[in-house]
Each structure stands twice: as C-alpha cells, then as structure tokens.
Amino acid sequence: MGGGNAPSVTLRFISWKPDHPRVWEEALSEFTKTHPDISVVRELAPHSSTAYHDLLTQKLKNRDATVDVFFMDVIWVPEFAEAGWARRLDERFTPAMREEFLPATIEVTRYSDHLYGVPSRIDAGLLYYRSDLLTKYGFSPPATWDELARQAETIVAGERxxxxxxxxxTAQFKQYEGLVCTMLEFIDGHSGSLLTADGTHSTLAQPEAMAAVQFVRERVIGRLASRxxxxxxxxxxxxxxxxxxAVFHRNWPYAWELANNRTRSTVAGQVAVMPLPGFTPGRTAAALGGWLYGISAYSEHPDEAWALIEFLSSQAMQKKFTQEAGIAPSRQALFSDPDLLAAAPQLRNHFAVLRSATARPRSPLYPAISHLLQRYFSRALAIDDLDLAQEATAADAQINRLLSLGEQVP
Amino acid sequence: MNRRLLLALGILATVGLSLLPFLWFVLTSFKSQGEIEAAPPAWWPSGSLGFYRSALFDHHLFDYMLNSVVVAGATTLLALLLAIPAAYALARLTIPGKQGILAVLLCVSMFPQMAIAGPVWRLLDTIGGLNHRWGVVLPYVALTLPLAIWILASFFKELPPELEDAARVDGCGPWATLFRITLPLATPGIFTAAILILIYAWNEFFFALLILTQPEQQTLPVGIALFQGEFTMPWGELAAASVVATLPLIVVVLLCQRWIVSGLSAGAVKG
Amino acid sequence: MNRASSILRHRENLAAWTMVAPALLVTMVFALYPVLDSLWLSLHNIYIGLPQLGSPFVGLDNYVALLRDPVAQQALAVTLAFVVLSTLLELACGLIIALVIHERFRGRGLVRAAILIPWAIPTVVASQLWRYIFNDQYGFANLLLFGEQVTDYIPWLAYPSVAFGIVVLADVWKTSSFAALLVLAGLQVIPDDLYDAARVDGATARQRFWHITLPLLKPALLLALLFRTMDAFRVFDLVFVMTQGGPGDATQVLQFYGYQTLFTEGRIGYGSAVSVAVFLIILALSLTYLRAIGSSLLERRRT
Incomplete structure (x- = not known):
C-alpha cells in the first residue's frame, strides 16, 4: 500500500462492510498518503450490529493485539468500558476538541466519567412520510400517533x-436489536420508559409502557402496518x-438519501421527514443510535490509531461521508454548512431530535437486557392469545434479576 | 404400467422439489432490482447481467471462491490422509482401548461447535493461525475426522480380509498392506468420506466467520454473508453469487455421483 | 507364544499406534481439549461485562439455573419439535428419493445430481433463499399461489407457527438428499433373489415393500436417523440467517440460545452450560439409537 518506502506501522481497522465502500477506500488512501509511515488493513464483519459485536468481542475477549481501531455501536460503550476493551480517550480527546461535536454525541461516548470513543455518526429515529399523499388529502403532518393512524386510514381507503x-x-418489528429502538420510541412517546431513571429496575410493567405496547399490538401490527x-x-x-x-415510515437519517434517489425509489421527491410523534400533542420521541471510533486496549499502536481516528472524524472527512454516503455527521459546524443542508435537508431536524433522543439502557449487561426486551416485545406483538400483563411482569422480573447482578459488584 | 407412472411421478416430484427453489434464484439473478422488488415480482427476467457484474467484481466473488476451493481441498486431503490409516488400524489391527477411542471420537463429533469456538480461537492465536486459511483448515480437519474415520472404518470392515491375510503371510507390514492391498479396493469408501468432508468444509460458516476477518482470506459462505449491506437486501447479488458458487460443486457432483452412490452402498450399511 | 510371533505382534502394535496417533492428536488438540475447556467453564460464573465479579467456581449452579430458565425451556421445546419433525420428514423424503433413484431409467445420473444440489448449497445461502421465497411482497410462494392478486399475499414468516414450519422445510430441503444416500446404500445391498422369491409366491408390489424392503432397510434408516438427529439438534445457521429466533421466540432453538448467551451476552459460564446440555441430550439419544441399531456398527463383520 505504502508505495516506495515501506510503512513502519500497520494499523488494523475493523468495521462492518459499508454500503459505500468507495468512499471508505478513498478516505483511507488519503490517510495513508498524508501518513506514509502508516498503512491500514481493513477487516470486515457482517453488517448486523449484533453479528459484528459478537465477532469483535470474540477478538477482544481473547486480547487480540491485531485490532487497533474499531467501529463501536453507542450501546456497547458501558460493556467495552467495564470489560477493559476500549482505551480511555480523556487525554487525547481534549475538551476543546469535544466542543466541536454535538453535546449529545459526546454524552454517548462517556461512561462513569471517562470517554471511550470519538463520534463518527449519530443516529436518531425519524418519521418519513409521503408529502404528496398528505397534501392530496389536506392533512398536515400528524402530531400524535392517533392522528397518524386516522390520516393513514383515510389515505389508504382513498387510494385503495x-x-x-x-x-x-412500515417500520422494524423483527425480533432483533432494532425492535428495541422501535418500541422504545412508542414507549417514550407514551411517557413510559424501559428502566427507572437510576437504571436499577425495569419499568416494562408500568401502565405507560404497557399501554404503548398494547397500542402497537392492537392498532399497528396487522392494521396500520402489515403483519x-x-x-x-x-x-x-x-x-x-x-x-x-406505505404512507409513513420509521427509519434512521440515512434513508433520506435513498428515498430521494431516483434509481432506487419510486417515490423520490414526494418524501418529507419529521420527528416521530408521541401520544400527546407536542411530544416527540427518537431512539438514539450511532457509531463511534474506539481504540482497542490491546493495540500496540495507540498513537497511530489516534491519528487515524482524528483524520476520519475531521471536518473534511465527515463532510465527505455526509455528501457521498448520506450519513449524519456529528460535528456541530456541519449542521450549518450550506452545501450539506442543500444535499441533506433531513439534518435540519437533527439538532432538535438529537437533543431529545432517548438512549437505550446504558449497562455493561446491555446485550443480555436487550435479548430479554426483544423477546418480550416480539412475543407481545406476534402471539395472538397472550396475557400482556403477565408477560410484562415476567420480563420485568427477568430484567431485574440481571440488573441486580451488576449491583452485587463490590 | 402403474409402476412406471408412479416412477415418473416420483422422478418429477424429486427433481422438481429439489430444483424449483434454486431455479427461482437462477431467474432472480438475471433480473433488475425493480423486477425483483415489485409486487407481484416479474416471472421472467429481462436478462440483465448487472448482478453478476456486481457479485463478481464489486464483491470479489472469485477471491472468495478460490479461498473456499483451497480451504475445502486442503481440509479434504489432510483429513483423508489422517483418517485412512487411523480407520484401517481401528478396523483391522489390535489396539488396546479401541472402544474408548471410538467412543471419544463419536462424542467429539456430537459436541455443539460454537462451544469450542473460543478455545479453538485461542489455540489458533497462540500458533499464529488467525487470518490464515490454514487456520480454519485445522479445526475443520479435527471436526470431520471422527465422521471420516467412522465411515472409512466401517467400510474397511466390509472388505474381504483374505487378500490382506495373504499379504500379511507374505511378510507385508500393516502400512504396506494398507497401501498395496486395501486402498485400491477401498476407493468408493474414500470417495464417500471425501465428499462428506468436502461439503462440510465448503458449507461451514461459523468458524470461518470468526477466524477469517480479512476479505483476502474469507471463504464463500462468509463472503456471501457480507453481501448484506446496511441499507438494502441484495437479493440479486446473492442469487448471482449462489449460482456462480454452486456451479463448481454441481460439476463435482455430476462427475462423482457414480462413486458417491456406489461408495456408500458398498460400505456403510449392511444389515 | 514364541519369540518371533511376539516380535511380529509388537511391530504390528507399533504400526497400529503410528496409524492412529496423528488423527487422534489433531482431534485431541482441536476438538477434545476445547470440549473439556467448555465443560470446565460451565462450572464457573463469568460475565464479560462484569469483570469485577471474577470467575468464581459455582459447581452445578449454571445447570440448576438452566432447568429453571423459561427461555431455555421454550428453546428446548422448539428444538425437540424441530428435531422430530425435520428428521421424520427427511427420512420419509430420503426414502422416496432413494426408491426413485434406485430404479433403472434413462437419465438417472442427472436425477442423482439434481437431488444433491440442495446439499451442495452453503446453508447460509440456502437460508437466504428460503427467506426470499417466503417474502411477503415479492416471494415466489406468494407469486405461485396468488399470482397477480397481491392483496392476498401472505406474510408467512410473521406467523410464529408458520415461521417454524418454514425453518423445518428449509432443513428438509437441504438435507433430505443426505438421508437418501444412506437409504440408497441400504437398498442396494438387499439381494434381488428375495424379491424374486416373493414374486413367485404371488406377493404384490405393496406387500414386497412392507415385508421385504422396509424391514431390511431398518439399519440404514436408523443410521440416517442417528446422523440427522445429531445434526438437527445443533441447528443454528438456518435460524441465525432466517429468523433470529423470532417471531415471538417461535424459532428460538437451543443452539441459537447458546450462541446468544455465549457470544452476544458474554455469559461464558452459562453459555457453556447450554452447550454441554445440548451435548448430553444428543449423547443420550445417540446411545438409545445405537442400542436400537444393535451392536456397534463398527463391530459388525461380514459373515
């Protein structure tokens, strides 16, 4: 890779396989051009967050020194911090540098007063809708789920x-990590939560959370949305x-680029985007997602790794990724960049949406908690004759048992 | 008459059910994204080769295939090389604790593979086998050996012992007897074992995913699994890749089916 | 025993050991050691995310917890249903396929090759294929059944029991040919004169099948049953690719649960216990089968 004089350090950078491999290749080759002493080897994992997590943690569990820089889902920070897999970046990632990023994106890299990553892209759930259809039926964007359901019924009947x-x-209701995000948004929109504020107990069996699940179970699956x-x-x-x-669609910010891409979308130019509604007017909800760059605790080249991260998260690179791959940046300045706003108007909402976005439970046992949540939600939505209250109480108890493990720690 | 009709129906059902799903994939591979995702989907493709181009060139399918050929080939050779003498010894020679060895081999082949992934990973890390194709060959060999030994041993048992006894009387040692007398007789059994090992190594996903994380070494199942992008379901690329990837095996199966079938019949089972 | 024959015996013993040793060594290092390691881990309490807990020895606690774990119970029930359904269907299909390709007809070679194709497609790809066929919008199954009537299209994988059935179907499609090969082998060693004698006695084709073919196929069928059961109990790829255990835990099988606890959740001790439990169940079943087959297959001699 390095041309004439051989690079002295080889960095290994692991991520899932990107949808825009060319953008990444260009970015990395530019890095090796400006850092001739470093070469970068890409390692690729499947694109599901969970499958990638399992592969990466298998390496880290075994103290693999051949991973230097990794792409890290925001939900992994507590686990990676507790397990000692991600290096603390408090000193390298100086307060002055942090100020250039959206505050919400810095918060997700923090765990018990230390920073473990640099934000690459931060996602929040958004509501996409067919502006042409809403206009045709004289509707303004819905303020609540009830209004959304009424509008949808009218439009579907009229267009039959x-x-x-x-x-x-249409949204993501399969039994997988994304189901937690989708359901968290409904529950949050109903003033409910997954855990108590101190994160020590499950609140799934509380009336707010149950009512939200009940709404999805009875009015969304098989009615508003196809089964x-x-x-x-x-x-x-x-x-x-x-x-x-579909009239309405829940997805992350990247969907904007595809929805308006004329080769991929039959509805290009007829799509608008807004925050997801809640159950009372004025309330919005968004699950927080996104990806960070982290440095492995077992890396033998932390300085070079940091140079790569600094380069990839620089203003210029983030702009490139937003323009060419349609992903939301994490640097504040880019949200007022006229080029970007023209190309990606969905970012206008991003500031407000991100400020109110809700994180999934922040616990080193999150993967296990998530599995219990996925099971509960999927059972609640897929099984017809099911006692929801009983199911919620059972899930509650299982999650509480897990959470109590974390507290036994001396 | 009745019997012939039944047979014709049987052939039709067998071939149809085996091939129909795959044929749908073949059709899909020549469609455009629009023809795939429309509701209802198009029956017949417009004959686009775009997915083949994308699978072969954007996704480097040939590299994955080459890796798979190397891995599956090496696994088969190495496993046979180890299994043949072992099976012969277990079938024909006196070994103290033979029953114990057989029991251990059988148990090992029953264990859930993911449970041993962690220790295997650490072993490979110690000897530097991670991200090398031979790194997956070793566990594949270990995991296919029990079955291969089992099949080969039961096959050797079925061979008439008279020739070997004669050779033994003429002063041939066990190794010489194995190579000069038994092996030539046993080709069908060896073919059977070989095809079982080959297909295992060709299909295996889990170890390959964990051990080979660089595109240069990844095998077909892992490579194809990586087609799944962030935003879209790549049905077309998946279909094109499966068609291309299945072709070599279809050729192998067509060439070898005579041996596979007679091999199993001659050896493995007799009441 | 004279000296010469004792030397000969010694030489033969040595040769026998050198023949077995390499294979045994590789199996020990790469299979037996990991198995023992995971047995050992299953007796500890290890949470990757909670390193402060250390890895205390807890004896059989993980196994006791496993017995009380509702998810594991559900997974066991689903796995058992999967094993019974898929192996029985595979044996039935395998028997039919074997009977067909045992006949002599033109193009038999091509038919044999055709039935082996599903076996040769990597499982991860075959799983995607079936997911695609049962897609709710543009799946082949819907197109075949309803054609242009898109409003009738069924979201197959969204119904718990249907999704389970599709996982079974995919497995049957993928591995029936394996069973067929073993059954075919059994068919080919049934002597023709048995049929001739039966024909002379005036037995109909049906009687010949029930009274000659099936009883004589018993060992082959049991062998296929043994191999398929061992494999079906460890079903993983299909669920991993097609359903991730959903919807509503309908396809949550033990192996996938083991994977989730071991790899995703980082509960190393508990996850190992799940795997060991799967192993013990397979072991018990295999012993039962082996007893049914009769003596150990390896000890049989041509008589």
Missing part, C-alpha cells in the same frame, strides 16, 4: 383503487416505503 397494497405505516412488519429490519421496511406501499 389505484394502490391496493398501500399500508399506513409482515414482524419480519422487517431496516432494509425490508425501507423497501416497502421506496416501492410506494
């Missing part, structure tokens, strides 16, 4: 003749929207 497969809504949504992750649900089979 020329678009019989049109449904009101097929129980099998949807992001790509499948987005495809339904892009094919013009």
């Amino acid at each position: 003749r020329n678009n019989p497969t049109l449904r009101g809504y 097929a949504a129980l099998t949807y992750q992001e790509p499948e649900s987005l495809s339904v929207f892009l094919q013009g089979h």
Whole structure:
C-alpha cells in the first residue's frame, strides 16, 4: 500500500462492510498518503450490529493485539468500558476538541466519567412520510400517533383503487436489536420508559409502557402496518416505503438519501421527514443510535490509531461521508454548512431530535437486557392469545434479576 | 404400467422439489432490482447481467471462491490422509482401548461447535493461525475426522480380509498392506468420506466467520454473508453469487455421483 | 507364544499406534481439549461485562439455573419439535428419493445430481433463499399461489407457527438428499433373489415393500436417523440467517440460545452450560439409537 518506502506501522481497522465502500477506500488512501509511515488493513464483519459485536468481542475477549481501531455501536460503550476493551480517550480527546461535536454525541461516548470513543455518526429515529399523499388529502403532518393512524386510514381507503397494497405505516418489528429502538420510541412517546431513571429496575410493567405496547399490538401490527412488519429490519421496511406501499415510515437519517434517489425509489421527491410523534400533542420521541471510533486496549499502536481516528472524524472527512454516503455527521459546524443542508435537508431536524433522543439502557449487561426486551416485545406483538400483563411482569422480573447482578459488584 | 407412472411421478416430484427453489434464484439473478422488488415480482427476467457484474467484481466473488476451493481441498486431503490409516488400524489391527477411542471420537463429533469456538480461537492465536486459511483448515480437519474415520472404518470392515491375510503371510507390514492391498479396493469408501468432508468444509460458516476477518482470506459462505449491506437486501447479488458458487460443486457432483452412490452402498450399511 | 510371533505382534502394535496417533492428536488438540475447556467453564460464573465479579467456581449452579430458565425451556421445546419433525420428514423424503433413484431409467445420473444440489448449497445461502421465497411482497410462494392478486399475499414468516414450519422445510430441503444416500446404500445391498422369491409366491408390489424392503432397510434408516438427529439438534445457521429466533421466540432453538448467551451476552459460564446440555441430550439419544441399531456398527463383520 505504502508505495516506495515501506510503512513502519500497520494499523488494523475493523468495521462492518459499508454500503459505500468507495468512499471508505478513498478516505483511507488519503490517510495513508498524508501518513506514509502508516498503512491500514481493513477487516470486515457482517453488517448486523449484533453479528459484528459478537465477532469483535470474540477478538477482544481473547486480547487480540491485531485490532487497533474499531467501529463501536453507542450501546456497547458501558460493556467495552467495564470489560477493559476500549482505551480511555480523556487525554487525547481534549475538551476543546469535544466542543466541536454535538453535546449529545459526546454524552454517548462517556461512561462513569471517562470517554471511550470519538463520534463518527449519530443516529436518531425519524418519521418519513409521503408529502404528496398528505397534501392530496389536506392533512398536515400528524402530531400524535392517533392522528397518524386516522390520516393513514383515510389515505389508504382513498387510494385503495389505484394502490391496493398501500399500508399506513412500515417500520422494524423483527425480533432483533432494532425492535428495541422501535418500541422504545412508542414507549417514550407514551411517557413510559424501559428502566427507572437510576437504571436499577425495569419499568416494562408500568401502565405507560404497557399501554404503548398494547397500542402497537392492537392498532399497528396487522392494521396500520402489515403483519409482515414482524419480519422487517431496516432494509425490508425501507423497501416497502421506496416501492410506494406505505404512507409513513420509521427509519434512521440515512434513508433520506435513498428515498430521494431516483434509481432506487419510486417515490423520490414526494418524501418529507419529521420527528416521530408521541401520544400527546407536542411530544416527540427518537431512539438514539450511532457509531463511534474506539481504540482497542490491546493495540500496540495507540498513537497511530489516534491519528487515524482524528483524520476520519475531521471536518473534511465527515463532510465527505455526509455528501457521498448520506450519513449524519456529528460535528456541530456541519449542521450549518450550506452545501450539506442543500444535499441533506433531513439534518435540519437533527439538532432538535438529537437533543431529545432517548438512549437505550446504558449497562455493561446491555446485550443480555436487550435479548430479554426483544423477546418480550416480539412475543407481545406476534402471539395472538397472550396475557400482556403477565408477560410484562415476567420480563420485568427477568430484567431485574440481571440488573441486580451488576449491583452485587463490590 | 402403474409402476412406471408412479416412477415418473416420483422422478418429477424429486427433481422438481429439489430444483424449483434454486431455479427461482437462477431467474432472480438475471433480473433488475425493480423486477425483483415489485409486487407481484416479474416471472421472467429481462436478462440483465448487472448482478453478476456486481457479485463478481464489486464483491470479489472469485477471491472468495478460490479461498473456499483451497480451504475445502486442503481440509479434504489432510483429513483423508489422517483418517485412512487411523480407520484401517481401528478396523483391522489390535489396539488396546479401541472402544474408548471410538467412543471419544463419536462424542467429539456430537459436541455443539460454537462451544469450542473460543478455545479453538485461542489455540489458533497462540500458533499464529488467525487470518490464515490454514487456520480454519485445522479445526475443520479435527471436526470431520471422527465422521471420516467412522465411515472409512466401517467400510474397511466390509472388505474381504483374505487378500490382506495373504499379504500379511507374505511378510507385508500393516502400512504396506494398507497401501498395496486395501486402498485400491477401498476407493468408493474414500470417495464417500471425501465428499462428506468436502461439503462440510465448503458449507461451514461459523468458524470461518470468526477466524477469517480479512476479505483476502474469507471463504464463500462468509463472503456471501457480507453481501448484506446496511441499507438494502441484495437479493440479486446473492442469487448471482449462489449460482456462480454452486456451479463448481454441481460439476463435482455430476462427475462423482457414480462413486458417491456406489461408495456408500458398498460400505456403510449392511444389515 | 514364541519369540518371533511376539516380535511380529509388537511391530504390528507399533504400526497400529503410528496409524492412529496423528488423527487422534489433531482431534485431541482441536476438538477434545476445547470440549473439556467448555465443560470446565460451565462450572464457573463469568460475565464479560462484569469483570469485577471474577470467575468464581459455582459447581452445578449454571445447570440448576438452566432447568429453571423459561427461555431455555421454550428453546428446548422448539428444538425437540424441530428435531422430530425435520428428521421424520427427511427420512420419509430420503426414502422416496432413494426408491426413485434406485430404479433403472434413462437419465438417472442427472436425477442423482439434481437431488444433491440442495446439499451442495452453503446453508447460509440456502437460508437466504428460503427467506426470499417466503417474502411477503415479492416471494415466489406468494407469486405461485396468488399470482397477480397481491392483496392476498401472505406474510408467512410473521406467523410464529408458520415461521417454524418454514425453518423445518428449509432443513428438509437441504438435507433430505443426505438421508437418501444412506437409504440408497441400504437398498442396494438387499439381494434381488428375495424379491424374486416373493414374486413367485404371488406377493404384490405393496406387500414386497412392507415385508421385504422396509424391514431390511431398518439399519440404514436408523443410521440416517442417528446422523440427522445429531445434526438437527445443533441447528443454528438456518435460524441465525432466517429468523433470529423470532417471531415471538417461535424459532428460538437451543443452539441459537447458546450462541446468544455465549457470544452476544458474554455469559461464558452459562453459555457453556447450554452447550454441554445440548451435548448430553444428543449423547443420550445417540446411545438409545445405537442400542436400537444393535451392536456397534463398527463391530459388525461380514459373515
């Protein structure tokens, strides 16, 4: 890679396989051009957050010194911090540097007063909708879920003749990590939560959380959305929207670029985006997601690793990634960059949405908690004759048992 | 007459059910994204080769195939090399604790593979096998050996012992007897074992995913699993890749089916 | 025993050991050691995310917890249903396939190759194939059944029991040919004169099948049953790719649960216990089968 004089340090950078490999290749080759003494080897994992997590942690569990820089989901920070896998970046990532990023994106890298990553992209759930259809029926964007459901019913009924497969809504309800995000948004919109504020107890069996789950169970699955949504992750649900089979669609910021890409989308130019509603007017909800760069605790080249991270998260690179790959930046200045706002108007909302976005439980045992949540939600939505209260209480008890483990720690 | 009709129906059902799902994938591979995702989807493709181009060139399918050929080939050779003498000894020679060895081999082949992934990973890390193709070959060999030894041993048992006894009387040692007398007779059994090992190594996903994380070494199942992008379901690329990846095995199966079938029949089972 | 024969015996013993040793060594290092390691881990309490807990020895606590774990109970029930359904269907299909390709007809070679194709497709790819076929919008199953009537299209994988059925179907499709090969081998060693004698006695084709073919196929069927059960109990790729255990835990099998606890959740001790439990169940089943097959297959001699 390094041309004439051989690079003295080889950095290994692991991530999932990106959808825009060319952008990454260009970025990394530019890095090796400006840092001729460093070469970068890419390692690739499957694109699901969970599958990638399992592969990466398998390496870290075994103290693999051949991983230097890794891409890290925001939900992994507590686990990686407690397990000692991610280096603390308090000194390298100086307060002055942090100020250039959105505060919410810095918060997710923090765990018990230390920073473990540099934000690459920060995501929050958004509501996409067919502006042409809402205009046609004289609706303004819905303020609550009830209003959304009413609008959708009217539009679906009115369009039945020329678009019989049109449904009101599509989102991710498969039994996987994304289900936690989708359901968290409903629960949050109903003033409920997954855990108590101190994070020590489950609140799934509280009336607010149960009412939100009940709403999805009775009014969304098989009604507002096709029952097929129980099998949807992001790509499948987005495809339904892009094919013009849904009025409303929940997804992350990247969907904007694809929804308006004329080669991929049949609804390009007829799509608008807004914060996800809640159950009372004025309330919005968004699950917080996103990816950070971290340095492995077992890396033998932390200085070079830091140089790579600094380069990849620089203003210029973030702008490149936003422009060419449609992903939301984490640097404040870019949100007022006229080039970017023209290309990606969904970012206008991002400031406000991110400020109020809700994080998933921040615990080193999050993967186990998430599995229990996924099971509970999926059972609640997929099984017809099910006692919701009983199911919620059982999930509550299981999660509480897990959480109490964390407290036994001396 | 009745019997012939039944047979014709049987052939049709067998071939149809085996191939129909795969044929749908073949059709898909020549479609455009629009033809795939429309509701209803198009029956017949417009004949686009875009997914083949994307699978072969953007996703480096040939590299994955080459890796798979190397890994599966090396696994098969190495496993046979180790299994043949072991199976012969267990079938024909007196070894103290033979029953124990057989029991251990059988147990090992029953253990859930993911449970041993951690220790295998650490072992490979120690000897520097991670991110090398031979790093997956070693566990593959270890995991296919029990089955291979089992099949080969039961096959050797079925061979008439008279020839070997004669050779023994003429002063041939066990190794010479194995190579000069038994092996030539045993080709069908060896073929059976070989195809089982080959298909295992060709299909294996889990160890390959953990051990090979650089695209230069990744095998087909892992490579194809990596097609799944962040934003879209790559059905077309997946279909094109499966068609291309299945071709060599179809050729191997067509060439070898005579041996596979007679091999199993001659050896493995007799009441 | 004279000196010469004792030397000969000694030489043969040595040769026998040098023949077995390399294979045994590789198996020991790469399979047996890891198995023992995971047995040992299953007796400890280890949470990757809570290193402060250390890794205390807890004896059989993980196994006791496993017995009380509702998710594990659900997974065991699903796994058992999967094993029973898939192995029985695979044996039935394998028997039919074997009977067909045992017949002599033109193009038999091509038919044999065709039935081996599903076996040769990597499981991760086959799983995607079936997920695609049962897609709710553009799946082949819907197209075949409902054609242009898109409003009738069924979201197959969204119904718990249907999703489970599809996982079974995919497994049957993928591995019936394996069973077929073993059954075919059994068919080929049934002597023709048995059929001739039966024909002379006036037995119908059906009688010949029930009274000659099936009883004589018993060992082959049991062998196929043994191999398939061992494999079906460890089903993982299909669930991992197609359903991730959903919807509503309907396809949550033990192996996938073991994977989740071991790899995703980092509960090393508990996850190992799940794997050991799977192993013990397979072991018990295999012993039962082996007893049913009769003596150990390896000890049989041609008579």
